[in-house]
Structures are given as structure tokens and as C-alpha cells.
Amino acid sequence: MTLIDQAVTTREGEELDTAAIDRYMKQALPELAGTPKITQYPGGASNLTYRIDYGPRSFVLRRPPHGRIAKSAHDMLREARIMRALKPVYPYVPDIIALCDDHTVIGADFYIMERLEGIILRQNFPRELDLSEADTRKLCINVIDKLVDLHKVDYKAAGLDNIGKGEGYVKRQIDGWSDRFRKAITPDVGDFEAVMSWLQEKMPDDVATCIIHNDFRFDNVVLNPDNPFEIVGVLDWEMATLGDPLMDLGNSLAYWVQADDEGPFQMMRRQPTHQRGMLTRAEVVEYYQEKSGFKVDRFDFYEVYGLFRLAAIIQQIYYRFYHGQTQDKRFAGFGHACKYLEMRCQKLIDKSEL
Template sequence: MTLIDQPTETREGEALDPAAVDRFMKQQLPELEGEPVIRQYPGGASNLTYQIDYGERSFVLRRPPFGHKAKSAHDMLREARIMRALKPVYPYVPDIIAICDDHDVLGDEFYVMERLKGIILRQDFPEGFELSEQDTRKLCGNVVDKLVDLHRVDYQAAGLDQIGKGAGYVKRQIDGWSDRFRKARTEDVSDFEPVMEWLQEKMPEDVATCVIHNDFRFDNVVLNPDNPFEVIGILDWEMATLGDPLMDLGNSLAYWVQADDDQFFHMLRRQPTHRPGMMSRDEVVAYYMERSGFHADNFDFYEVYGLFRLAGIVQQIYYRYYHGQTQDKRFAGFGQAANYLEQRCKRLIEKSTL
């Protein structure tokens, strides 16, 4: 049982009012008894995730960060409604228990979902979790299969027509992230202009429109503790939308640090994709294309895009640190990380045959 992902104590300044939580939960589920035990999951730099326990019954509450937030960011209600609509056709989505848009309850909107008791693979395998090279390969394929399954969902039949703009996604992403990067750039970070120019020049048409996750990584995948090859849940649907499936894959590969990557990239690693038996990025692309039926003669554009988007995310966080809007020391090296990601993009561009 120790392998099951567990929360820790609530961080200072991020505590929930237990009486308010208790009132809300018992309005939704009158059979609950006793007082709630509230703990917080340590992961994530964005939305806040808590575990609410009533004896043996466990729930997960998701809410935006405290304080000021951008109008379009941290839309908990949208995330919950997407999950609720997806659940009948994509069973790996946790059940939504309740959605609350009344800010008087906890100071912001939030939702409550079932807790999936399972193993989550973060930077490294948890202590006591060991797989052979062959079994690691099997697990890797099973996880990529879940991305393929998502991209096969009939979004129109599922009633998800309105979650994104659909066609034209590739251009919107390149234009949008270029604009966001320029606005977030600090003087100690390179301007990325050659990378943005290349992406504009090499931009393909959308290969398809489907439901995409936009943050598909091992640390958003829940594994069955009794059968770690079985994926029982996919988490963090905040950025899900309608878009190009190969762009979704490119986003995932930006986090896919493999064994032969350089030391700096390994310092950025957030998932155990370096383990013996894990597919390389090229193998993931080939496996995905064979399983999905989607195809690109050359994947370089999508790989460069994924790294550039990641640099944009990193730089937006670093901008806040650089200008003293946060004192979180975790972000002190994010400018250096953005510069490194530009070098990765440039190396890919130099070798590209596009």
C-alpha cells in the first residue's frame, strides 16, 4: 500500500476551512459521518489539489491558487465539465462528485471528484517499485495507448463540440505561444526569434481535430497498485481542448527525457522515461503513429513546437520570479532552463530536413 500516491500536510497559506468543506460535502453526500481530514498533494505549480477523507472514504478537491489569477486561467468549472462529458466514452477520467461555483463556500470555484487509489510515477520509480526492462517497455506502451485512445474519442457524439475552436489549431498555437513568450521575455533570456520564425515557416495544416489533453505525462497517469501495467486514471484536464493530435504528442515529448540525453536535460526530468526499457522519443512517435493511424512524414516541427511551448511555460513562471512577484526559489533557475530549451530547438532545426 505504500506505493499508492499520498498527500502531505497542507502548505502554509493554502489551508481550506474544514467546517465549510464539511458542510458542502454533507450537502452533496448526506451519508458522510464524522469530521473531514484534509491534506494536500505537493505536486503542481498551478491549481491546488487536496484529499478529503471521511474514514475509509476519500475524495479529491481541486481549486485555483489563492490570490490574483488571470481571467482565462485555472477554470475549474470548465475542467470538471469536460471530465464529466468525457467519462462515458473515456473511462480513465475520475468521476465528478460535485461542482461549486459559489465563491462564498471556499473563496473560489472548485470541484470534488473520486479519489483514484493508485501509483503515480513522478521523477523516479517510488521506493519498492521495480520493473524489469521488458516490463518497463510494456508499461510504456500501455501509457502511450491511452493517448491514442483519447485521440480516437468521437468528440461530437460525446457532446464536446464547444470545448475548443477546432480547425486552425496549429496556427493558433504558434501565434499564441510566440506572443506569450515575447511578452514574458526577460533581458537575461534569449529572444527565441529564429525558433519562432522557423515554426512559422514550417507550419503544417492540422492533421485532424480531436480531444487533446495538452499535459499528458506519466505524473498525470494513475496505475493500478495490484497490476501496475494497468492504467486506471488520467488526471489534470485543465488544458484539454479540441486540437491537433500530433501537437499533443509533441507537447508530451518535450518532457520525455531519455537515457542518452545530456546532463542538463536530465536535471529538468519530471518522469522516469530514462529507465531501461522505456521507449526513446523516436520510438514513441513510431509506436503512436502505428497505433493511431495519424501520420507525418517528418515529426521535427512537432518536437520543436513542444520544446518551444515548454520554454514559454517556463519563461512565464520565471518572469514572475524575475520581477519579484514570487519569492519561490524553485523558479530561480527557470531562465537558464528557457535558454537551454532554445538550444535544443536550434539543434533540432539544424538537423531537420523540413
């Protein structure tokens, strides 16, 4: 079925050693036979994700990107361990099959997980997915509900009380992302100093502490191909931690480009949130707060934070491209995107009544 998410030919410079992978896989799963076929998932701009096929059996391998990596970023083993612990209480997490910290295999930590066969919505709806406006709204709400469900997980009962520091999360994020942005700055982007100063001045106390995903988007959600309203998986748990749920929502809304947004933001759209029937950002905030019970009078701080954090992530990736540490041409325009996000943050700050 063409709706099912497909891997493609591995990008130049990001190939895996097939023989090394084959040896490792057969140590982990001795029943495997034959030579693996390795392809790469084209989505994502950070960690690298591959599909490994042994005949009808399919697996997914996740490894960090090449080049300079920010300290504490791209910790594949931590991601896999969180997924293992979360799976019993949040069933949308894929099963972890193996973890590898032996760099002689592929030169980096990696893990192997089950492949979830399904639809992943990227920039636009697939042509074969013919949804009415009402259907689109239903799908949108179902996806938001999975974020609400995650935030309601009892992290202590799940044994996940050690995955983050918890209280004080808001301040740590503003301090941390400000530091990371300054360390990744290049001469052709803005300095975001006014934005960072505003965030420091306006930061609220945490509204709660819960498990947060930190990258919850449509292209990290897997839909049942036989019933696209059903979510069968949530992917990319690298940045999951204990933190403030409204900060998590702010992160998600940084990617939520709606139909009436201006052109430069539309060019950054990575998910079909512009489709008729999708909730607007304001409607998402209202719906989420009603369902979760986590409420604030104004969401301005969290929206600006989400955009600034996205800019910092983009700038870290662009830094690697700017200095020739990756040749991935997708990253060539990230400097322009970062400059636009600074302007967008400033517009929101200028209108804010905080």
C-alpha cells in the same frame, strides 16, 4: 501500501479553510460526518490539488494557483465539465462530484472529484516497483496506448464538439503561445524570437481534429497498485480541447527525457522515461503513428513546438515567482530552465531538414 500516491502537509500560503470546506462538502454530500483532514499533493507546478479525507472516504479538490493568472488559463469549471462529458466514452476519467463557482468558499472556483487510489510515477520508479526491462517497455506502451485511445474517441458522439475550435489548431497554438510567452517575459531569460519565427514559417496544416489532452505524461496517469501495467485513471484535463493529435504528442515528448540526453535536460526530468526499457522519443513517434494512423514524414516541427510550449508554461509560472506572487521555492530555477529550452529548440532547428 507505500506505492500508492500520497498527499503531504499543505504548503505554506496554500492552506484551505477547513471549516469552509467542511460546510461545502456536507452540503454536497449530506451523509458525511466528522471534520475533514486536508492534505496536499506535492506534484504539479500549476493548479493546486488537495486530498480531503472523511474517515475512510477520500476526495480530491482542484483549484487554480494563487497570483496573476493568464487569461483563460486554470478554468476549473471547464475542466470538470469536460471530464463529466468524457467519462462515459473514456472510462479513465475520475468521477466529478461537485463544482463550485462561489468564491466566498475558498476565494476561487474549484471542483471535487473522486480519489483514484493508485500509483503515480514521478521522477523515478518507486523502490518497491521492481520492473524488468521488458516489463518497463510493456508499461510504457500501455501508457502510450491510452493517448491513442483518447485520440480515437468520437468527440461529436460524446457531445464534446463545443470544447474547442478544431480546425486551424496548429496556427492558433503557435500564435497563442507566442503571445503568452511575450507577455510573461522577464529580463533574465531569452526572447525566443528566432524559435517563434521558425515555428511560424514551418507550421503545417492540421493532420486531424480530435480530443487532445494537452498534458499527457506519466505523472498524470494512475496505475493499478495490484497490477501496475493497468492504467485506471488519467488526470489533469485542464487544457483538454479539440485539436491536432500530433501537437498533443509533441507536448508529451517535451517531457520525455531519455537516458542519453544531456545533463541540463536530465535535471528537468519529471518522469521515469530514462529507465531501461522505456521507448526513446523516436520510438514513441514511430509507435504512435503506426497505432493511430496519424503520420507525417518528419516530426521536427512538433518536437520544437512541444519544447517551446513547455518553455512558455514554465515562463508563465516563473513570472509569478519573479514578481513575488508565489513563494514556492520550486520555481526559483525556472528561468534557467527556460534559457536551456531556448538553446535546445535552436539546436533542433539547426539540424532540421524542414
